[in-house]
């Protein structure tokens with residue numbers, strides 16, 4: 001099986017590619033190499049005959065058509081996106097162009113290619129989306145696949161729009177699609193502007209560790225390698241036209257997650273004096289900050305037998321250790337534009 005993966009030089013796409021190649025699947029990585037990309041993430045498979053790389057922007061339809069014609073994939077996993085909520089507040093236009101316009105191009109290029117091949121039923125367009133499209137939960141309840149869409153940030157609105165396009169291409173043109181909506185990922189190769197790496201790296205640098213608002217926002221944390229496993233399962237076993245929610249059943253308040261990371265660092269790299277938690281600083285909240293996300297993963301678990309393999313404690317332990325062992329990787333990314341700055345404060 002040959003899979004065309006978009007966004008494979010990013011955090012989750014690279015985890016999918018490493019796992020796919022390890023399982024003997026062929027992969028074509030299509031990535032524009034934006035500020036969030038790092039080819040180092042796929043260095044372990046770069047010389048493998050199962051792997052190919054195409055530097056291309058999903059906003060460029062002609063480039064996509066050439067790539068489909070040359071590589072002739074059996075399936076598409078579409079992960080390329082602008083992914084940082086804070087950046088979407090300061091500059092929504094790239095989010096609209098890539099997440100909506102780019103997905104439209106991917107759908108059209110896939111549809112033309114699939115029609116030219118005689119509309120094979122086994123073809124899949126797998127759209128990777130987020131639980132943020134469902135909006136914010138109160139203290140109770142879980143997102144299911146039938147929860148209504150209620151996005152509240154430019155990022156989540158652009159992802160919601162792309163989900164709707166994917167469904168429309170299935171209903172209208174018959175394109176075989178699957179959609180997954182997953183919760184917050186964390187793990188190795190997470191770009192250093194996202195919460196978990198920010199906490200680890202600011203702690204190690206002796207800087208303040210910023211926690212938005214009172215740190216009471218709840219997220220359902222999913223280890224990225226468990227997510228990659230779920231994605232390959234949905235691609236290969238999921239029913240066309242269906243969506244699957246993917247979550248770790250690991251709800252944590254942000255402040256508790258941050259404290260756990262500080263404790264892990266206290267154990268693994270103790271400070272000369274005091275604890276890393278002393279560096280925690282509460283900062284102005286993000287405008288429109290959703291209070292709680294939590295996934296009901298019954299469908300993917302009952303229908304496809306998927307379960308996360310690690311608890312959040314185990315996953316965070318592995319993640320903290322990975323950042324301690326891979327300083328060269330994250331140091332190189334800290335010079336990129338906007339990294340280390342507070343973004344998205346202006347409503």
Ligand SMILES: NC(=O)c1ccc[n+]([C@@H]2O[C@H](COP(=O)([O-])OP(=O)(O)OC[C@H]3O[C@@H](n4cnc5c(N)ncnc54)[C@H](O)[C@@H]3O)[C@@H](O)[C@H]2O)c1
Nearest residue numbers: 007009010011012032033034036037057058080081130185
């Ligand atoms: N990180 C999470 O917690 C999370 C949770 C749920 C869903 N998702 C979704 O998963 C997908 C991957 O997320 P991530 O965290 O790995 O993102 P990321 O920001 O780490 O990586 C995105 C990748 O897409 C590429 N890209 C961006 N614009 C492009 C364009 N116009 N053309 C081609 N390539 C382009 C970038 O170069 C980068 O390599 C996204 O669609 C995101 O919405 C992420």
